Amino acid sequence: MDTSAFRETLRNRALAEGFSGMGICAPDATPDTAARLSDYVALGRHGQMGWMAERMAWRGSAAALWPEARSVIMLAEVYTPEGNPRDVLAQRDRAAVSVYAQGRDYHDLVKKRLKRVGRWMVETTGAEIKVFVDTAPVMEKPLAQAAGLGWQGKHTNLLSRDLGSWFFLGAIFTTLDLPRDVPETSHCGNCTACLDICPTKAFPAPYQLDARRCISYLTIEHKGQIDPELRPLLGNRIYGCDDCLAVCPWNKFAVTASEIGYAHRIGAPPLTELAALDDAAFRTRFSGSPVKRMGRDRFLRNVLYAIGNSGDPALIATAQQHLSDPDLAVADAAAWAIERLS
Structure with a gap:
């Protein structure tokens, strides 16, 4: 199989299903993740999220989670709001609900889309796959950066020069050995807008979150x-x-959301x-x-x-x-x- 040609066909298929971006990396493309996670937990910055400390070996290495995997396909799905979500903060007698939770549960929407793409891959190539949407010990953001989808900003969320800030991530692990994308690097520069606006000062330093x-x-x-x-x-x-x-x-540069469920x-x-x-x-x-x-x-x-x-x-x-x-x-x-x- 011409893997380069298949990769382009796969990208077109993913976009046709409603995803807004795709990138591919190796399962071992984030070698420093395990140490960073260990330090984070040791400092207690995970709070009551005990699941972060569980299965640390899997969470810190995609290769450990499924040793048979040869490629990780990271996919982005936008949910960009129509207006400024901070406007509601001035309406103090009303509730402010995060943009991502305004519509239907993204776990369901993204996973169905991932499964359709994955099913097509299996039928086309016979390869094995596993799909993940924020429900398994997978650190999606470092993998997405390694796959060239974007970079973790100073607020630790993923940013993209093509998509902006508002997008979910989904992952397809596969036994196919596909061409990798070039990892993305930070383009935050000297900007500290995200750090300065945080009401509770939750960022001890740039690129760190408590x-x-x-x-x-x-x-x-x-x-x-x-x-x-x-x-x-x-x-x-x-x-x-x-x-x-x-x-x-x-x-x-934010892209308009096309999924009506959001x-x-x-x-x-x-x-x-x-x-x-x-x-x-x-x-x-x-x-x-x-x-x-x-x-x-x-x-x-x-x-x-x-x-x-x-x-x-x-x-x-x-x-x-x-x-x-x-x-x-x-x-x-x-x-x-x-x-x-x-």
């Missing part, structure tokens, strides 16, 4: 009560944070409306959304922090309804919100 201070981690991954020092800095963000992505100058449907609902949801109503309201995975208790805790940050004493009555909540973090958040608004 998840324990990151609003995305705090609102989505962190269980229990959030440090009172950090609560006022959450603002009305109840799920994730887009500040460091939204401010990046490379977004002038179209905004959650919007910026009133905090009072969200605070009234019981567990069943929460599950119904966020069915098919990444928000559902966090569970009602963590969700309501975040809504109450946002109510406390709203500056509107009229919302005290809403917070009072949750003072006796069975979840201690929710009850504590209600009391904090009442005290703050009083």
Whole structure:
């Protein structure tokens, strides 16, 4: 088989399926990943994300995850917002939900697309494949940089000169030995916009992130009560944070999203409306959304922090309804919100 010709055919197939970019690297193309991950965990910067410390050998080396793999195909799928996601931060009585969680769960959408491309590869070549979308011990961002898709910026997220900031990553591991792309290098220059805008100062240094201070981690991954020092800095963000992505100058090259499933449907609902949801109503309201995975208790805790940050004493009555909540973090958040608004 002419692997160079197949690579181009594969790229065209991926683009036809809806992906916006493709790159290929070797499974062992990120030799420093394991040491970087080990240092990160040793510093405790992963917070409560114990899964980062598990299967470190696999997570640190794609070659260890599946020794038979000869190539890693990295694919990008854009979800670019239509407007500036930071505009909602001024609407303090409404909830700010991260752009990536506004529509349908990207895990489902990207994985279906990956499987279609992978099935075509198997039928065409007989090669073996495995597909991954953020659900296995695969460090997609270093692999994507090695595959030339983009580079990890000073905020540690992946940037692209062709796509901007707003894109998901999917991976296809294959036994095919395909031509590699040239790894990308950083083009951040002297810019520190992403570091400067972070409300909680979650970046100890450029290209380093302490998840324990990151609003995305705090609102989505962190269980229990959030440090009172950090609560006022959450603002009305109840799920994730887009500040460091939204401010990046490379977004002038952002590509328009074509997948209708990423179209905004959650919007910026009133905090009072969200605070009234019981567990069943929460599950119904966020069915098919990444928000559902966090569970009602963590969700309501975040809504109450946002109510406390709203500056509107009229919302005290809403917070009072949750003072006796069975979840201690929710009850504590209600009391904090009442005290703050009083």
